[in-house]
Amino acid sequence: MxxxxxxxxxxxxxxxxxxxxxxxxxxxxxxxxxxxxxxxxxxxxxxxxxxxxxxxxxxxxxAIFSTILRSHAVLAVVGAVAGLILAGVFVGAGFDWATTSPGWVYGVFAVVGGAIGMLGAGLVSIRPDHEPVIAETQGxxxxxxxxxxxxxxxxxxxxxxxxxxxxxxxxxxxxx
Missing domain, CATH: 3.30.70.3450 (Alpha-Beta Plaits)
Incomplete structure (x- = not known):
């Protein structure tokens, strides 16, 4: 990406x-x-x-508002997919806690992965990389x-x- x-x-x-x-x-x-x-x-x-x-x-x-929307949508989906893949690894590996309730494992991992993706999107949205330019120019x-x-x-x-x-x-x- x-x-x-x-x-x-x-x-x-x-x-x-x-x-x-x-x-x-x-x-x-x-x-x-x-x-x-x-x-x-x-x-x-x-x-x-x-x-x-x-x-x-x-x-x-x-365009910053558009960046906020786009980054949250894209990174939430990426995080949820990563969570589902990780859940699949645990279920496929045969861990008892994962195989007894695989639906819950997939659901929880997808939600947590999506939330982590949205936290990353928040970081992208505030554009901390622009700070050196802004600070230099203001000073x-x-x-x-x-x-x-x-x-x-x-x-x-x-x-x-x-x-x-x-x-x-x-x-x-x-x-x-």
Missing amino acids: TQAEIISERFPHKVSAVFHNERRARDAAKALAAKAGFSSDQIDLVDPHDPQLAHKVEKDSG ASKHGEWTVVVHARDEDEKHRADELLEHYSKEVAESL
């Missing part, structure tokens, strides 16, 4: 770079478009004390610095943005 099957966002990956002056930040943003092929809707420049910071960092906020904005945020569609775009931004800034953060 791939991340794309669970996450509904158009831009699931983020890369940010902090700059001490506006000119250097704008140069990096231009280079992302010219050299790395990013479109203007994938690049955001966050100004010091920017009131639009939240929107610029999390462009796909509308920079608060301290009067500029940040370039790149919204990448896939791992390849994320790596291209990361490599290019490292030539312009020593403070680069990225999501998973």
Whole structure:
């Protein structure tokens, strides 16, 4: 199962770079478009004390609800199936506690597996991988610095943005 099957966002990956002056930040943003092929809707420049910071960092906020629904549905089913397979192993192995009431064993393992899957979905839904980018951008904005945020569609775009931004800034953060 791939991340794309669970996450509904158009831009699931983020890369940010902090700059001490506006000119250097704008140069990096231009280079992302010219050299790395990013479109203007994938690049955001966050100004010091920017009131639009939240929107610029999390462009796909509308898709987050869809990610929550999709991740919970998919991972609950995966967990329940894993629970059923594990129950089948125990019943097939002939354990007394499993063979005396196999229906209950299958039911309990399916429910517990589904619940564990949904707990994993909760972790996916809160997107802890975005925290480094969000924290760096908020801190920079608060301290009067500029940040370039790149919204990448896939791992390849994320790596291209990361490599290019490292030539312009020593403070680069990225999501998973």
